Amino acid sequence: MxxxxxxxxxxxxxxxxxxxxxxxxxxxxxxxxxxxxxxxxxxxxxxxxxxxxxxxxxxxxxxxxxFTSMDQFMNEMLGVQDSEKQLAERLGIDHVLIVPGDADQSARVLDDMGTALAQTMQVMLPLGEQIIAVMGGTTLARAASRMNFQLSAGRELTFVPARGGVGETVAIQANSVAAAMAQSTGGTYRVLYIPENVSEETYQPLLNEPSVKEVLALIDKSSVVIHSVGEALAMAERRRMSDDILQLLRDHHAVAEAFGTFFDAAGNVVYKIPKIGLRIKDLDQIPYVFAIAGGQSKAQAIQAYMQHAPKQTWLITDAGAAQSILMG
Missing domain, CATH: 1.10.10.10 (Winged helix-like DNA-binding domain superfamily/Winged helix DNA-binding domain)
Incomplete structure (x- = not known):
């Protein structure tokens, strides 16, 4: 690709x-x-x-x-292509893009990763209807601001949250990210209001709600997924998970989180949040999967999750994370 x-x-x-x-x-x-x-x-x-x-x-x-907007991006991309090939091979995926810098040192790097995401989607996504399922988080909230109306030229874009609501700040929840991406591109969006950390007995009846069924049907038809990869304990604390769960994650040395699933450094599943929406195994059937995560501090998390990522994944990361993985 x-x-x-x-x-x-x-x-x-x-x-x-x-x-x-x-x-x-x-x-x-x-x-x-x-x-x-x-x-x-x-x-x-x-x-x-x-x-x-x-x-x-x-x-x-x-x-x-x-072409003008792509020029600098492509010069950078072609200049680091060898490192990208090495990292893709190390992680077992087909596509890696590396932007300069380290997101741990400068938040501006998050914007550059968002720009790389938007430009790659512009070139790669087919014309016509595209249903784009997005996760939440700070990285994706920043990425939403880097998208523009060029992406929707010739395309009918609908953004949906990939999973139910999470216990995060409203501005970085998946519903909010979907809305922000739709606003940036001129697309449309749907929301999915499902509470976090409830029992299966509680959320099963919600599946019969018409508004929930409509959004879940769109998620099932999604052709594009955009998500990030988080550090396990940081994500658990941000979601205000219970002390018992936090201790479980520490005891099992969890290092990564994606799609509500927590992994240790070897890629073993440590804990799963029961939620409605996309699961990691669903990604195998989705043509375009974009994972965006950077900063040296996320290197271990990226490596752990990528053991479960579908091969067609595009990882958009920065030099800080890439160098840490390649030198580790």
């Missing part, structure tokens, strides 16, 4: 240098057949990034904006 992103960026780059340019000239420049180039140009034209005439292929106004 990284190769696909790179190729599409390079097509935009060559067109910006040579426009109007013929399809055969582009194919020669990129050392591919004219048939393959036609397929790529057709895709970019459907995205509204290129236009064709008798004179040749040119960038549209939107294509110029997208």
């Amino acid at each position: 990284v190769a696909v992103v790179t190729k599409r960026y390079q097509i935009l780059q060559y067109v910006s240098w040579m426009e109007p340019v013929g399809r055969r000239s582009l194919a020669d420049q990129m050392h591919v057949s004219e048939r393959i180039m036609r397929t790529d140009i057709d895709f970019l034209r459907q995205q509204g990034l290129l236009d064709s005439s008798k004179s040749g292929v040119v960038l549209t106004a939107r294509g110029r904006d997208v």
Whole structure:
């Protein structure tokens, strides 16, 4: 997939240098057949990034904006590609993007990871209807502010919370993140109001509520998932979990949390919060899965969770976490 992103960026780059340019000239420049180039140009034209005439292929106004916004990002991405390949291989997933810096040292790095997420989605997501299931958390709340209306051009975006409500600050709950992403992109959103830390006997009747059933049906149809990976004890404390659960997590040396599941460093499941919505095993059937987490302090958590992540996962992280994992 990284190769696909790179190729599409390079097509935009060559067109910006040579426009109007013929399809055969582009194919020669990129050392591919004219048939393959036609397929790529057709895709970019459907995205509204290129236009064709008798004179040749040119960038549209939107294509110029997208190319400009991608330029610095792609230069950085191509510069660290070796590290990304090494990290992807180490974690057993197909895709890794690394942004410079360490989120532990500067919150600005969270914004850069959010920008990388938005740009990757812009290039990779098909046109048409896309249901995007999102988790909560500070990282995703920051990522929401980096999205823009370009993502919804040619796409009908619906954002839904991936799981029921959690005991966090309202601004970073999944419902709030879904709403913020919808506002940033011009999409729509749905909310799922399910209380945290209730018994199965309590939440089972909620499954029959029409509003809950509607959102759960959308979650089941989601084609995109965006989530983060948290440090186990920090997540448990932020969710105000009981002292007994906190002690259990300490006793079992939990280091990571994702989708309400806590893991030790070896990837063993330590504890699960009974919740409604997506589970980790559901991710195998979802085409586009984006995990965004950074900072050296999250390196161990990322490694623990990635033992359960589906292979098609895109991990968007920073140099602080990446170097810690690769040198560990």
